Amino acid sequence: MATLEIKSLGKTYPGNVVAAEGIDIAIEDGELVVLVGPSGCGKSTILRMIAGLETITTGDLFIAGKRVNDHEPGERDIAMVFQNYALYPHMTVRGNMAYGLRNEGQPKAEIERRIAEAARTLRLEDYLDRKPRQLSGGQRQRVAMGRAIVREPRIFLFDEPLSNLDAKLRTQLRAELKALHRRLGATFVYVTHDQVEAMSLADRIVLMNAGQVEQIGTPLDLYLRPASRFVADFIGSPNMNVFEGVLDGEARALTLSGGGSIRFADPLPAAPGARVALGIRPEHLHPGDEGPGRMELTVTFIEQLGADTVVHGTLGNGREPLAVRLDGVQMREAGASLPLICSPEHIHLFDADTGRRLN
Amino acid sequence: MVENRPLLKLFTHAVLILGVLFLCFPVWMSLVASTHGPGALSKSPIPLWFGDQAWENYSQLIFGGMSEAGGVPVGMMMLNSLIMALGITIGKIAVSILAAYAIVYFRFPFRMGFFWMIFVTLMLPVEVRILPTFDVVTKLGLLNSYGGLIVPLIASATATFLFRQFFLTVPDELVEAARIDRAGPMRFFWDILLPLSRTNIAALFIILFIYGWNQYLWPLLVTTDESLYTVVMGIQRMVNSGEQLPVWHYIMGTAMLALIPPVIVVVAMQNLFVKGLVESEK
Structure with missing residues (x-):
C-alpha cells in the first residue's frame, strides 16, 4: 500500500519521438486510477515507466515517497x-x-499459504496443477492476477488486462477486479483504451492525448464537466454531439457552420460573435416542441438497443450529424422530422480553436 | 479429401513399399553379410539370409583387436566416436545458445557486427579452414586428444542462428514479467528460456549428434594414435587394408555397429522432436 507520485515525467525515444511529456499525477494510497486514451497517447509508456520496464527520460517517480527512477x-x-x-x-x-x-527467497510454507489464499480469492483452486495452455482466456488472466496478488506489492499495475477477452467475460472480470481492489485496499494503476472500463472502474481517471494529460478527475467530473472538446468526445457512448458555429451579438443564438441555428433563452458564457463548439450529449436531448434550445432533427436511421433507442439524423440543411438517445423502444421513420429541446445546464461550450472549455 | 479408389490405393501403397525396400535393402545386405564367414561375399550368389558366424564375428569386432584397422577393437572406436559426437553436440548447443542469448537479449556495442561475424562463418566449414585450424590445434598441443577432436568443431553459426530466431519469437512480456518477478539475466535463462527451448534443443541434438558421429576428415588429420580412432575412420581403414582382400564380413559388422548410436538418439528424441514441430508452447 503506497502513494505514487509522478512529477513532470517524460519519455523520448531515440529519433526524438516524444511518447509522453510533462506528466504530473499524484495517486493516493489505495486509489484506483485509470489511465485512458486512444492508442498511441502514451498511457502504456507511463505505466511501463512506473513498472521500470522503460527508462525515464525526464522527471521523477516516487513510490511511497521514495524516488525509484533508477530501481x-x-x-x-x-x-x-x-x-x-x-x-x-x-x-x-x-x-x-x-x-x-521463490526469487524473493520466501519460505516454502509462506509461498504455499499465499498461493492458497490467492487461489481461493480468484476461484483457481481446481486449476493449480494445470499448465496455462489448458486454461481459457479468462482463467489465464485470473492466474496473471494471482501472480500479482501473491507478491503482496505496494502497487498493482494493469496494462489493458481485459482487452483480449470477449465482451461478456470482460464485464464479469471487471466486476471481480473492482471487488478485488476493495478487498485488498491496494493502489491500482490501470491502463485501458475503453472508456466504459475507465468509467466503471476508476476512482479517478487520467485522460491522455498525444503524450499529455487532458484531464484528471472522477468519472463523473469527466462526464459532466469535460475540460476540453477531446475529453467530451472521448467519454460517453454514443459520442457527444458537437457543433461548430458563430455566436450572435447577444451570445444567445448559435449559427451552425453546417447551416441552421440554435437559440437559447439566456446568453451563453462566451464573447458575443465568438467562434465556439457546442456540445450536447445524446442522452440530454429530449423530444419537445416548446422552449429554448430547440432544434429540428431529420431522422436517417435508428439503433434499437432494447433499453433505449439511438436515433441518428441531421440538423439544418443536412450537414450536421446528430444522435439522440431516447428511453425504451421508440419507432421513427427515416426521413421523419423530430423536434428536440435541450436544457441549458447540459450544454458544453468549447473554444473552437483551442478546444478548451468555456463554461 | 475423401476418396475411395481401390486401384489408386493399391498403386500408392506399391510405390511406398517399393521405396521402403529400396532404402532397406543395403542395410539388410550388410546385416546378412556380417553373419557370414570371410569368403561368403566374394562368391556368387551373394547370400541373402543369415549365416552362422554372427557370434564369432561380432565378439571379434567388439572385443578383439582388428589387425586390419590397426589392432583396435571396434568397441573402443565406438567409444571414441561417442565421446567425440557427444562433445561436439553438447559443446555446440551450449556455445550457440549462449551466443544467441547474448545477441538477442543484451544491448552491447557492435552487437549486430558480432552477429554477422558469426553468421559469416557459415561460409567457413572445416574443410575450408583445415590448414590454419590444424596449425592452431598443433600449437595448442591438442593433437591426439579428445580436445583436438572436439574443440575445433564446436562453434556453430547454424545453431546460433536457429536459437536466435527462436528467441525472437518469445514474447517480450515474458521477459518483462520475469524482470518484475525479480529474475536476473541468468535466472531468466535457466528458469524460462532454457525450458522453453527444450524442443529446439532436442531437434538440434539429433542433427548435431549425427553430424559429429559422421566426422571423418578432421579425426583423420588430428589422430595418429590408434587408441583415438573413431569408428568411421575404422571402416575406411578396413576397406583400404592394402594388399589383402577386404574383410567384408567385418566391415559390414562394423557398419552395423556404427548405425546403432545414431538410431538410438533419433528414436529416443523423436517424440520431443515432433512435438517441437507441431505444437507451439507460447
Whole structure:
C-alpha cells in the first residue's frame, strides 16, 4: 500500500519521438486510477515507466515517497498484469504464482499459504496443477492476477488486462477486479483504451492525448464537466454531439457552420460573435416542441438497443450529424422530422480553436 | 479429401513399399553379410539370409583387436566416436545458445557486427579452414586428444542462428514479467528460456549428434594414435587394408555397429522432436 507520485515525467525515444511529456499525477494510497486514451497517447509508456520496464527520460517517480527512477522493476515493490497474460508456459499455475516469491527467497510454507489464499480469492483452486495452455482466456488472466496478488506489492499495475477477452467475460472480470481492489485496499494503476472500463472502474481517471494529460478527475467530473472538446468526445457512448458555429451579438443564438441555428433563452458564457463548439450529449436531448434550445432533427436511421433507442439524423440543411438517445423502444421513420429541446445546464461550450472549455 | 479408389490405393501403397525396400535393402545386405564367414561375399550368389558366424564375428569386432584397422577393437572406436559426437553436440548447443542469448537479449556495442561475424562463418566449414585450424590445434598441443577432436568443431553459426530466431519469437512480456518477478539475466535463462527451448534443443541434438558421429576428415588429420580412432575412420581403414582382400564380413559388422548410436538418439528424441514441430508452447 503506497502513494505514487509522478512529477513532470517524460519519455523520448531515440529519433526524438516524444511518447509522453510533462506528466504530473499524484495517486493516493489505495486509489484506483485509470489511465485512458486512444492508442498511441502514451498511457502504456507511463505505466511501463512506473513498472521500470522503460527508462525515464525526464522527471521523477516516487513510490511511497521514495524516488525509484533508477530501481530495477523487481525492486520497486510493484506487480504487473499484462494484456496477453505473459504466463510462463512451461510452469503450472502454481509454479507461475510461486516463481516471483521463490526469487524473493520466501519460505516454502509462506509461498504455499499465499498461493492458497490467492487461489481461493480468484476461484483457481481446481486449476493449480494445470499448465496455462489448458486454461481459457479468462482463467489465464485470473492466474496473471494471482501472480500479482501473491507478491503482496505496494502497487498493482494493469496494462489493458481485459482487452483480449470477449465482451461478456470482460464485464464479469471487471466486476471481480473492482471487488478485488476493495478487498485488498491496494493502489491500482490501470491502463485501458475503453472508456466504459475507465468509467466503471476508476476512482479517478487520467485522460491522455498525444503524450499529455487532458484531464484528471472522477468519472463523473469527466462526464459532466469535460475540460476540453477531446475529453467530451472521448467519454460517453454514443459520442457527444458537437457543433461548430458563430455566436450572435447577444451570445444567445448559435449559427451552425453546417447551416441552421440554435437559440437559447439566456446568453451563453462566451464573447458575443465568438467562434465556439457546442456540445450536447445524446442522452440530454429530449423530444419537445416548446422552449429554448430547440432544434429540428431529420431522422436517417435508428439503433434499437432494447433499453433505449439511438436515433441518428441531421440538423439544418443536412450537414450536421446528430444522435439522440431516447428511453425504451421508440419507432421513427427515416426521413421523419423530430423536434428536440435541450436544457441549458447540459450544454458544453468549447473554444473552437483551442478546444478548451468555456463554461 | 475423401476418396475411395481401390486401384489408386493399391498403386500408392506399391510405390511406398517399393521405396521402403529400396532404402532397406543395403542395410539388410550388410546385416546378412556380417553373419557370414570371410569368403561368403566374394562368391556368387551373394547370400541373402543369415549365416552362422554372427557370434564369432561380432565378439571379434567388439572385443578383439582388428589387425586390419590397426589392432583396435571396434568397441573402443565406438567409444571414441561417442565421446567425440557427444562433445561436439553438447559443446555446440551450449556455445550457440549462449551466443544467441547474448545477441538477442543484451544491448552491447557492435552487437549486430558480432552477429554477422558469426553468421559469416557459415561460409567457413572445416574443410575450408583445415590448414590454419590444424596449425592452431598443433600449437595448442591438442593433437591426439579428445580436445583436438572436439574443440575445433564446436562453434556453430547454424545453431546460433536457429536459437536466435527462436528467441525472437518469445514474447517480450515474458521477459518483462520475469524482470518484475525479480529474475536476473541468468535466472531468466535457466528458469524460462532454457525450458522453453527444450524442443529446439532436442531437434538440434539429433542433427548435431549425427553430424559429429559422421566426422571423418578432421579425426583423420588430428589422430595418429590408434587408441583415438573413431569408428568411421575404422571402416575406411578396413576397406583400404592394402594388399589383402577386404574383410567384408567385418566391415559390414562394423557398419552395423556404427548405425546403432545414431538410431538410438533419433528414436529416443523423436517424440520431443515432433512435438517441437507441431505444437507451439507460447
